[in-house]
Amino acid sequence: MATQQGTPSSALRVLEEALGMGLSAAGDTAEAVAAEGAYYLEQVTITEASEDDYEYEEIPDDNYSIPEGEEDLAKAVQMVQEQATDTQILEQKTVFSPKHTVPEAIEDFLCNFLIKMGMTRTLDCFQSEWYELIQKGITELRDGGIVPDVYTQNMLLENENKILKKDLKHYKQAADKAREDLLKTQKERDFHRMHHKRIVQEKNKLINDLKRLKLHYASYEPAIRVLHEKHHALLKQKMLTSLERDRAIGQISGLQETLKHMEIGHSYRAPEFRVVPTCKKENAPEGPTQKRLREAREQSKCKAKAKVNTKDSEFPTHMQPNPNLDLGKENLCPAKFDYKLNNIFRLHELPVSCIIMHPHKDLLVSCGEDRVWKMVGLPKGNVLLTGLGHTDWLSNCCFHPSGNKLATSSGDTTVKLWDVSKGNCILTFEGHTHAVWSCTWHSCGDFVASSSLDTTSKIWDVNSERCRYTLYGHTDSVNSIEFFPYSNTLLTGSADKSLSIWDARTGKCEQSLYGHMHSINDATFTPRGHMIASCDACGVTKLWDFRKLLPMVSIDVGPSPGNEVTFDSSGRVLAQASGNGVIHLLDLKSGQIHKLMGHESEAHTVIFSRDGETLFSGGSDGTIRTWS
Known part of the structure; x- marks a missing residue:
């Protein structure tokens, strides 16, 4: 080693x-x-040294x-x-x-x-x-x-570098796309911002215009109010004048009859007293011969007219006073609000459109969209009579004041009169060009009035079996019509948002009432006749003073439409059938509203019994519900 x-x-x-x-x-x-899986690099400093430094x-x-x-x-x-x-x-x-x-x-x-x-x-x-x-x-x-070795590390780092470059390229493409989307979004934002500014400017301009219009309109309100007051005063004066004229004409006719009896046995016939308009006065006085000739011509004309229309009924000049006005507060039925659902009668296959009570008996008549009307005995609800004859849905019905006849209106544009004792149709009035919405009897029993979708109302003479007057004035469908109790005055409610008061003797509109903002579905008088109630398609009910022809109260129970309104016999409770199935009872004395909830669908009609102890309502499910 x-x-x-x-x-x-x-x-x-x-x-x-x-x-x-x-x-x-x-x-x-x-x-x-x-x-x-990791590498560590150290910094190494290499210094130059001479060979002498090495040992x-x-x-x-x-x-x-x-x-x-x-x-x-x-x-x-x-x-x-x-x-x-x-x-x-x-x-x-x-x-x-x-x-x-x-x-x-x-x-x-x-x-x-x-x-x-x-x-x-x-x-x-x-x-x-x-x-x-x-x-x-x-x-x-x-x-x-x-x-x-180091080369292997270089290769690994190079591969990792390639992968990172690929990811970098992908991220650059995504960033470019995001940049384009951002620019597009910014352009859209700028466009909508500019559009919003323009809309705000237009809105401010409209607000300013509305303010100016309100100020301009407010400046006219005092003048309009004064003109309305003058207009109402003139209408009252006109009505009083017409009444005085009717009384004067009656007195003159009575004096003429007296003079006729006094002239018997005399060769010379005294001239009749006539009311001559001041605009037709002649300057030259008439002699006896001219007067006799003119009177003879007038008598021949009157005879010819009498021959032509011998069956025409005459509107009563002296109306019977309203018996409800003579009743004291002690004789009125007490107001009732605590009604509870008592019974349900299924009488029709389709929705019930109208319910009315017999004026003297405990009978109820209902009309439905299944083209039939049925008379029901109370309180059991047994069907006594069924009326068939209309070719389309029934919209309304009304009893004759005596209770022996029934008038019905229908979508087949006709009004039919029925004998209640036999259930037969005795007369059909044809003349409307569209569906008839409502009908009503005059208190004398000789006239029937109807309102139609053709924007007109008609007054039918039962004796002469013809249309006496057609009432023009509304610009949209006339949805309801009703005679003022014991008078020749008619009330109509229309889809043109107005109520109109007509003189049935002349067929002319005497007054229009404005205040509703939507179509009027129904309007009615109180039993005493001094108040009008109306309801519209948005559930707003208004009360009007018929003597002053001014609105009194407005009650909003919407947004469901009010289909019908009716008063009880005391005139203190107002019932409204609503489109959401609720029966609203308004206490006119306290202003409170009571709700009767029992209908599963829309409530179309509502009516009180004569004594006010029972309430009847009809719905779109073909049923009639009794509340007591």
């Missing part, structure tokens, strides 16, 4: 092994780091000699070969394998470790045994395997 260390070849080998140990240690470290260990040449004899010669040849081998190893350049691998020098690592730890005896034992195994060829230096 000492001899081998003293030879030059041994020294070269030691250097080679040291170099290999360093590379092996580096390789082991790199492999361990690679196995862990070389001198190897003594005392043992280097050529042996004598054959054995010595063989040993010498072996030594020369070893020197030649060492020379070739030194002259060879380090060539890396294609995979850039370096043999692992395990012994160098161990030697260095033992030297560092100062274990010289262990080092001597290890070197003697290790080199002995190498000389015998039992151990090879390359059995330790390969370790990764």
